[in-house]
Amino acid sequence: MAEIKTRNEIRFILNGADVALADIAPDMTLLDWLRLNRSLRGTKEGCAEGDCGACTVLVGKLSAEGLVYESVNACIRFMGSLDGTHVVSIEHLRGDGEKLHPVQQAMVDFHGSQCGFCTPGFIMSLYALWMKTPNPSDAAIEKALQGNLCRCTGYEAIMRAARAISSYGKAAKDPLALEREDIAARLEALRDGARVEVGSGKQRLIVPANVDDFAAVLEKEPGATIVAGSTDVGLWVTKHMRDISPAIFIGGLDGLRTISEADGIVTIGAGVTYTEAFETLSKRIPALGPLVDRIGGEQVRNMGTVGGNIANGSPIGDTPPPLIALGAQLTLRKGGARRTIPLETFFVAYGKQDRQPGEFVEAVHVPVPAKGTRFAVYKVTKRRDEDITATLGAFYLTLARDGTVADIRIAYGGMAPTPKRAAAVEKALIGKAWNEATVEAAMAEYAGDFTPLTDMRATAEYRALAAKNLLLRFFVETTGTRAPFQVSRYEAA
Numbered sequence: 001m002a003e004i005k006t007r008n009e010i011r012f013i014l015n016g017a018d019v020a021l022a023d024i025a026p027d028m029t030l031l032d033w034l035r036l037n038r039s040l041r042g043t044k045e046g047c048a049e050g051d052c053g054a055c056t057v058l059v060g061k062l063s064a065e066g067l068v069y070e071s072v073n074a075c076i077r078f079m080g081s082l083d084g085t086h087v088v089s090i091e092h093l094r095g096d097g098e099k100l101h102p103v104q105q106a107m108v109d110f111h112g113s114q115c116g117f118c119t120p121g122f123i124m125s126l127y128a129l130w131m132k133t134p135n136p137s138d139a140a141i142e143k144a145l146q147g148n149l150c151r152c153t154g155y156e157a158i159m160r161a162a163r164a165i166s167s168y169g170k171a172a173k174d175p176l177a178l179e180r181e182d183i184a185a186r187l188e189a190l191r192d193g194a195r196v197e198v199g200s201g202k203q204r205l206i207v208p209a210n211v212d213d214f215a216a217v218l219e220k221e222p223g224a225t226i227v228a229g230s231t232d233v234g235l236w237v238t239k240h241m242r243d244i245s246p247a248i249f250i251g252g253l254d255g256l257r258t259i260s261e262a263d264g265i266v267t268i269g270a271g272v273t274y275t276e277a278f279e280t281l282s283k284r285i286p287a288l289g290p291l292v293d294r295i296g297g298e299q300v301r302n303m304g305t306v307g308g309n310i311a312n313g314s315p316i317g318d319t320p321p322p323l324i325a326l327g328a329q330l331t332l333r334k335g336g337a338r339r340t341i342p343l344e345t346f347f348v349a350y351g352k353q354d355r356q357p358g359e360f361v362e363a364v365h366v367p368v369p370a371k372g373t374r375f376a377v378y379k380v381t382k383r384r385d386e387d388i389t390a391t392l393g394a395f396y397l398t399l400a401r402d403g404t405v406a407d408i409r410i411a412y413g414g415m416a417p418t419p420k421r422a423a424a425v426e427k428a429l430i431g432k433a434w435n436e437a438t439v440e441a442a443m444a445e446y447a448g449d450f451t452p453l454t455d456m457r458a459t460a461e462y463r464a465l466a467a468k469n470l471l472l473r474f475f476v477e478t479t480g481t482r483a484p485f486q487v488s489r490y491e492a493a
Contacts, residue, residue, distance in 0.1 A: 004193075005192070006194060006196075006197055009021055009022040009198060010198060011190050012084060012087060013187065014087050015088060015091065018186070021079065024079050024080070024198055025079075025199070025205075026078070026199065026203065026244055027244055028078065029074065029076065029079070030074040030082065031055045031074035031075040033079055034057075034089060040090075042089060042090035043056075043057055043120060043121075044118070046149075047075070048075045048076075049234070049235050049238060049239060050073040050075060050076045050234060050235070051147070051297075052148070053073070053118065053145075053147045053148030053149060053297060053299060054117060054121040054149075055073055055121060056071050056073065056121035056124040056148065056299055057071075057072060057074045057088060058071055058072070059072050059087055059088075060086035060087075060183065062084070062191075063257075066180075067086075067180055067183060067184040069131060070128060070275065071125045071128040071298055073231075073299045075238065076230050076234025076238060078230055078249065079205075080196075080198070080206075080207060080227065080247060083207050083252060084190045084191060084252060085187070086183050086186075088176065089124075101123075102165050102166070102168035103126050103130060103161075104123060106162070107158070110157050110160040110161035112154060112158040112161040113154070114150075114152035115152050118151065121148050122150070122158055125148050126141075126144065126161075128144070128298075129162075131171050131176060131177065134166045134171040141163070143293065143298065145298075146386050147296060147297015147386055148297065193210075194209055195207065195213055199245075199246075202245050204245060206221075206224070206248045207248075207249045208248065208253065210253060210254075211253050211362075212255075212336075214248065215333055215334070215336065218334075218358050218359075218360055219335050222357035224248045225245070225246070225248070226247075226311070226360060227244070227249045227250065227251070228304075228308040229304040230251075230303060231300050231308070233247075251305070255269070256269040256270045256307070256363075257272055258272070259272055264367060264368045265367055265368070266284055266365070266366045266368060267364070267365050267366075268306050268307070268363060269362070270305060270306070270308070270362055270363060270364070271305055272306055272307070273301065273302060273304060273305050273306075274295055274296075274301035274304055274306065275298075275302045277292065281366075285326070290377075291322065294379055294381075294384070294386075294387075295318050297385070297386045300386075307362075307364065310361055310364060311360070313346075313352070315413060315414060315415075315417055315418055316390075316392075316413050320343065320411075321411040321413045322394035322411070323343055323366055324411040324419055325375070325395060325409045325410065326366055326375065326396055327367050327409065328343040328364055328365060328367070329341065329343060329365040330343045330346050330364050330365075331361075331364070331365065332354075332356075332360065332362065334358050338362065340365070341354065343364065344411070347419055347420075349418065369396065373397060374397040374474075374478045375396045375397075376477065378392065378393050378474075379392045380466050380470075381457075388457065389414050389457075390414055390458035390463065390466070391412060391414035391415055391463045394410070395409075395471070395474040396408065396409040397434070399434055404431060404432060404433050405430050405433075405434050405438070406430075408430060409426065410426055414452070414463060415449075415463060415467055422446065422467075424446075424449045425443075425445045425446060427445070428441060428444075439471060439472065443468045443471065446468055450464070452464055
């Protein structure tokens with residue numbers, strides 16, 4: 001590998017100004033830095049965990065499509081992830097002369113602000129949407145605002161404002177649109193191919209120059225915290241007060257942000273965000289589209305990565321169960337050596353994955369469902385949008401010509417210490433007719449596959465019942481019949 005230059009400061013653009021920081025802690029969030037170091041207090045702290053959207057700002061980054069701006073949660077976005085980006089806060093919005101920005105004026109005229117605390121976050125989310133889609137549908141507006149909560153229940157007024165923004169101005173004439181070429185050129189100039197190292201000793205943040213450099217750094221620092229989207233790591237800091245130093249920030253590595261398809265296999269780089277993966281996954285594996293749309297809000301999907309969701313090893317991560325059901329493979333890398341394993345074997349026990357010191361998830365390889373097979377994913381949560389899974393079931397069915405089950409793969413999240421297949425249930429189904437009697441008999445095998453726990457999201461009894469009902473739902477949907485029988489109702493204690 002060619003010698004890598006080292007730089008001791010992160011560089012980015014804040015609104016219109018160039019910023020270079022040589023003294024920044026690995027766990028400093030963008031929200032705290034904006035408010036405490038730059039006195040830009042329009043960005044609010046509500047939840048400090050990426051749920052409420054009051055801290056929403058835009059981050060512009062260079063990609064294959066050019067300069068792309070996305071809404072993100074500043075409360076869990078670390079400063080180390082901003083190298084080579086353009087950060088836009090609410091203070092940067094402006095209209096012609098002394099006028100308000102079109103998004104702001106629409107919110108005023110349609111009474112979209114009540115107590116006002118959440119308003120800057122709503123405006124920034126609507127701003128990002130308006131620049132991409134000047135005349136959005138109601139569904140697009142609702143999707144853009146999934147990650148913004150209004151405690152005054154002013155949603156209808158905000159929806160009216162969102163529909164009217166383009167009557168106040170043209171997105172093509174917005175300052176960010178007019179300045180796009182200049183900003184892109186300035187960001188391109190910041191790309192010097194250097195590794196960034198800020199701090200000393202354990203208290204360091206590192207931004208590798210490229211993927212090969214990342215592999216080399218991690219070999220030397222196997223105990224470092226890898227930060228991709230920080231949608232989990234951010235909470236380690238804001239909620240659990242954990243020390244993440246030294247931290248290696250990989251979200252900007254182009255080599256981990258690729259999506260390709262060959263021979264019916266979709267390969268997703270570990271740094272690909274949910275937003276970046278959505279178009280390919282929803283087109284090639286349609287059942288994954290609605291699932292991705294229910295992972296956090298827009299801000300979380302713009303930051304969180306598929307690889308990070310896998311590497312974190314959470315038993316309630318949304319992507320592992322469907323990927324396991326599809327038979328996905330995982331490529332792990334340590335230095336220059338790679339190995340590829342079945343994804344389901346990566347999860348060893350709670351908090352433990354098959355990953356050696358200095359090894360990292362590089363890509364996941366997802367087979368596209370074969371013609372004639374059936375694939376479905378069902379997520380159960382307390383509220384539909386922006387909520388963490390109570391239980392999630394994924395089903396991949398292949399029927400023989402005579403209507404018997406040639407093969408079935410069933411995987412669940414939220415039912416065991418790891419994402420896990422329902423091996424006993426599968427065994428009870430394979431070779432049998434895909435009918436009411438077979439499904440009803442197979443349900444008795446769930447007790448041998450899973451012993452769910454009770455927590456704040458659901459009781460063990462509820463999870464056990466929900467898991468069975470998801471199989472029933474899959475049967476009904478694949479046969480086009482009404483539910484032929486009813487699983488016993490769970491009576492709450």
